[in-house]
Amino acid sequence: MKILIRNIKALLQTDPDNRPLVAGKEMSKLPLLEDAYLYVEDGVIRGFGEMAAFADSEFVKLSSHGDVHEIDATGRMVMPAFCDSHTHIVYDGSREIEYIDKIRGLSYEEIARRGGGILNSARRMQDASELQLVEQALERLEEVRALGTGAVEIKSGYGLTTESELKMLRVIRKLKELSPLTIRSTFLGAHAVPAEYKKRQGDYVDLIIEEMIPRVAGEGLADYIDVFCDRGFFTVEETDRILMAAMKHGLKPKLHANELDYSGGIQVGVKYDALSVDHLEFTGDEEIRALKDSNTMPTLLPGAAFFLEMVWPPARKMIDSGLPVAMASDYNPGSSPSGNMQFVMSLGSIKMKMLPEEVIHAVTLNGAYAMGVQDELGSIAPGKKANLIITKRIPTYAFLPYAYGSNKVEQVIINGKI
Amino acid sequence: MKILIRNIKALLQTDPDNRPLVAGKEMSKLPLLEDAYLYVEDGVIRGFGEMAAFADSEFVKLSSHGDVHEIDATGRMVMPAFCDSHTHIVYDGSREIEYIDKIRGLSYEEIARRGGGILNSARRMQDASELQLVEQALERLEEVRALGTGAVEIKSGYGLTTESELKMLRVIRKLKELSPLTIRSTFLGAHAVPAEYKKRQGDYVDLIIEEMIPRVAGEGLADYIDVFCDRGFFTVEETDRILMAAMKHGLKPKLHANELDYSGGIQVGVKYDALSVDHLEFTGDEEIRALKDSNTMPTLLPGAAFFLEMVWPPARKMIDSGLPVAMASDYNPGSSPSGNMQFVMSLGSIKMKMLPEEVIHAVTLNGAYAMGVQDELGSIAPGKKANLIITKRIPTYAFLPYAYGSNKVEQVIINGKI
Numbered sequence: 126m127k128i129l130i131r132n133i134k135a136l137l138q139t140d141p142d143n144r145p146l147v148a149g150k151e152m153s154k155l156p157l158l159e160d161a162y163l164y165v166e167d168g169v170i171r172g173f174g175e176m177a178a179f180a181d182s183e184f185v186k187l188s189s190h191g192d193v194h195e196i197d198a199t200g201r202m203v204m205p206a207f208c209d210s211h212t213h214i215v216y217d218g219s220r221e222i223e224y225i226d227k228i229r230g231l232s233y234e235e236i237a238r239r240g241g242g243i244l245n246s247a248r249r250m251q252d253a254s255e256l257q258l259v260e261q262a263l264e265r266l267e268e269v270r271a272l273g274t275g276a277v278e279i280k281s282g283y284g285l286t287t288e289s290e291l292k293m294l295r296v297i298r299k300l301k302e303l304s305p306l307t308i309r310s311t312f313l314g315a316h317a318v319p320a321e322y323k324k325r326q327g328d329y330v331d332l333i334i335e336e337m338i339p340r341v342a343g344e345g346l347a348d349y350i351d352v353f354c355d356r357g358f359f360t361v362e363e364t365d366r367i368l369m370a371a372m373k374h375g376l377k378p379k380l381h382a383n384e385l386d387y388s389g390g391i392q393v394g395v396k397y398d399a400l401s402v403d404h405l406e407f408t409g410d411e412e413i414r415a416l417k418d419s420n421t422m423p424t425l426l427p428g429a430a431f432f433l434e435m436v437w438p439p440a441r442k443m444i445d446s447g448l449p450v451a452m453a454s455d456y457n458p459g460s461s462p463s464g465n466m467q468f469v470m471s472l473g474s475i476k477m478k479m480l481p482e483e484v485i486h487a488v489t490l491n492g493a494y495a496m497g498v499q500d501e502l503g504s505i506a507p508g509k510k511a512n513l514i515i516t517k518r519i520p521t522y523a524f525l526p527y528a529y530g531s532n533k534v535e536q537v538i539i540n541g542k543i
Numbered sequence: 544m545k546i547l548i549r550n551i552k553a554l555l556q557t558d559p560d561n562r563p564l565v566a567g568k569e570m571s572k573l574p575l576l577e578d579a580y581l582y583v584e585d586g587v588i589r590g591f592g593e594m595a596a597f598a599d600s601e602f603v604k605l606s607s608h609g610d611v612h613e614i615d616a617t618g619r620m621v622m623p624a625f626c627d628s629h630t631h632i633v634y635d636g637s638r639e640i641e642y643i644d645k646i647r648g649l650s651y652e653e654i655a656r657r658g659g660g661i662l663n664s665a666r667r668m669q670d671a672s673e674l675q676l677v678e679q680a681l682e683r684l685e686e687v688r689a690l691g692t693g694a695v696e697i698k699s700g701y702g703l704t705t706e707s708e709l710k711m712l713r714v715i716r717k718l719k720e721l722s723p724l725t726i727r728s729t730f731l732g733a734h735a736v737p738a739e740y741k742k743r744q745g746d747y748v749d750l751i752i753e754e755m756i757p758r759v760a761g762e763g764l765a766d767y768i769d770v771f772c773d774r775g776f777f778t779v780e781e782t783d784r785i786l787m788a789a790m791k792h793g794l795k796p797k798l799h800a801n802e803l804d805y806s807g808g809i810q811v812g813v814k815y816d817a818l819s820v821d822h823l824e825f826t827g828d829e830e831i832r833a834l835k836d837s838n839t840m841p842t843l844l845p846g847a848a849f850f851l852e853m854v855w856p857p858a859r860k861m862i863d864s865g866l867p868v869a870m871a872s873d874y875n876p877g878s879s880p881s882g883n884m885q886f887v888m889s890l891g892s893i894k895m896k897m898l899p900e901e902v903i904h905a906v907t908l909n910g911a912y913a914m915g916v917q918d919e920l921g922s923i924a925p926g927k928k929a930n931l932i933i934t935k936r937i938p939t940y941a942f943l944p945y946a947y948g949s950n951k952v953e954q955v956i957i958n959g960k961i
Contacts, residue, residue, distance in 0.1 A: 463948025530881025
């Protein structure tokens with residue numbers, strides 16, 4: 126299928142240099158082309174340019190015969206679809222009941238102690254069939270796709286037994302087959318300590334290392350490994366052991382870190398060359414130094430900070446220190462029941478004082494990097510996958526984070542299909 | 544047109560007692576009917592009941608002939624459409640430029656001092672044609688309708704000259720004709736002091752009293768009057784003078800009050816039997832006492848508090864003191880560029896700790912009261928207008944505020960039309 130989009134008001138984040146990520150001051154610059162066209166063939170972006178130059182381009186001929194779908198984007202912008210690099214969308218049912226406990230004043234940790242939280246989802250996970258889980262997750266993927274998301278990382282971590290974790294990862298594998306979205310899977314056996322291991326957390330870590338990781342890696346079920354390295358969850362030493370074992374099995378880390386405290390999670394992530402460290406509410410000078418010369422993408426999840434009423438991660442300080450920043454939804458039933466990346470942009474901007482240009486980079490190219498798909502997604506460049514958003518009529522791109530309650534997405538193209 | 548909705552999972556806020564509002568502890572009780580039907584004819588709710596009793600009801604016969612539109616609402620809930628009792632949706636263009644100043648750290652008041660804020664909208668208002676304004680406002684109304692809003696109050700206040708204020712009110716009159724939504728108009732000449740009156744604010748108040756109010760009332764252009772009674776805007780004494788003049792012309796007040804300080808706005812509102820006092824970030828014991836035996840609806844605008852990063856109004860304390868609470872969107876280009884009442888519910892719940900039942904009352908019946916339409920809207924009762932929301936498949940009504948980034952509305956019925 127060929128697609129020719131004409132009269133694009135602005136083509137956002139065209140990246141002729143094919144950078145893998147955007148950091149520091151560069152984040153406030155948004156390469157764009159006004160009054161543009163874009164040509165897609167076989168699911169791939171073939172080229173783009175100014176409308177005035179279209180008549181002299183090679184695309185006139187290419188788009189003049191065969192099955193070409195033409196889109197007039199007058200007044201509309203075109204940008205890369207969102208890359209949501211941190212989600213937990215495989216789960217059974219929602220958790221509004223605990224939510225009411227939360228409104229009544231119980232903390233996240235108190236709810237967890239009462240057997241709510243992750244362990245609640247884990248209980249339901251054991252009972253749910255793969256088919257049920259696939260169906261529910263597909264609905265969630267379809268909802269976020271319509272809101273502009275083109276790539277999603279999905280974690281296990283509501284299993285917490287070997288069989289149940291493998292079940293979750295098989296569900297994610299099934300989603301990769303069934304969904305048009307680009308999906309990456311992450312094994313998160315170290316999401317929480319199951320009740321039966323309460324006083325012997327080390328044994329659970331052993332189970333992860335000796336049984337889960339070998340089986341997950343052996344079956345090729347995960348692209349990455351994650352550990353919730355934070356106060357009340359897994360220690361730096363435990364994380365270190367798990368990541369060492371994972372490394373031997375070729376699993377690169379993406380960590381939950383520094384959500385609840387200065388946990389050392391960022392540093393241990395950098396030590397193992399993590400693709401990303403995520404959450405980062407507690408990030409100080411030392412953590413920023415650790416990230417500075419690393420390959421690790423600091424990934425902020427403002428939806429969780431919003432929903433749990435945490436402090437905001439210091440996005441401004443990170444960017445001003447020269448770091449890159451990605452943002453993801455953390456879509457999950459307990460701490461962030463939303464996968465709306467448009468709202469994530471609004472939170473980044475309204476609450477974390479990121480400029481519109483910065484939030485756009487954070488949810489596209491930097492998000493792509495944080496899930497290892499920056500070579501194929503995240504910017505508008507010839508040869509990249511045609512995962513694109515066509516916006517509604519909007520006055521400027523600043524309108525994207527500004528109009529926080531609106532759906533600004535009119536059409537989403539995934540793999541060159543509308 | 545007749546509509547029969549069958550198999551409704553839960554019919555929310557059916558109010559057989561036809562209360563004008565819900566206050567205090569009553570707000571945490573949500574009268575509902577499970578597994579229900581609802582019958583609409585000529586734009587009006589005729590009746591409802593349990594599905595099991597449908598076969599024996601009078602509606603079997605009524606719905607058995609003629610043009611009956613049947614809706615199967617299996618898995619879905621039906622509730623009253625939202626009544627958004629405080630908006631400023633007549634304006635020309637948006638204000639993302641100032642928004643960027645705001646992200647860069649300028650305060651609302653600093654932006655106002657630089658000639659931004661309300662005065663920016665006022666300049667553009669003078670240049671815009673009625674037709675342009677009507678078209679833009681209709682688009683906004685259509686957007687909020689699709690998100691579940693069935694009634695909207697709209698204010699003037701970006702005119703700030705007699706002619707420009709009258710133009711805005713004529714635009715609202717036109718919207719009443721053109722839009723299917725129930726609309727109420729409010730004259731807000733006292734929204735800000737125009738630049739040319741900077742050192743002689745009293746003269747502007749005189750202009751409002753001597754020229755604007757008589758003409759607005761004479762042409763029957765406004766249902767209500769509003770004054771921004773707060774620090775840096777209009778004083779209690781000025782508000783008192785304006786409301787006295789308005790009373791003589793039969794205009795009931797709905798005030799902007801206590802957003803920026805303990806301004807006395809609440810008390811002067813109660814003194815003039817205001818229909819509502821709105822914002823209320825600064826509400827203490829004295830203000831709650833003033834409201835306690837009044838007919839005035841405390842109306843919270845959490846979208847503005849979210850966007851401007853104000854303190855949250857003490858909703859919990861108000862309700863626990865026995866007061867009713869309404870919530871509205873404050874949809875406007877400067878301080879709350881969203882009319883999404885579903886997100887207002889989420890903010891009420893996540894940020895102000897209102898229970899799901901309380902937020903539902905706040906955006907339906909109490910919102911209807913705050914704009915004087917409680918006799919015809921805001922609950923599900925025979926004889927009321929059929930302005931209804933049919934939700935998507937949701938597990939419980941707590942899901943409405945909980946899933947903060949999702950559109951939970953599948954279908955909206957306005958005046959008995961789909």
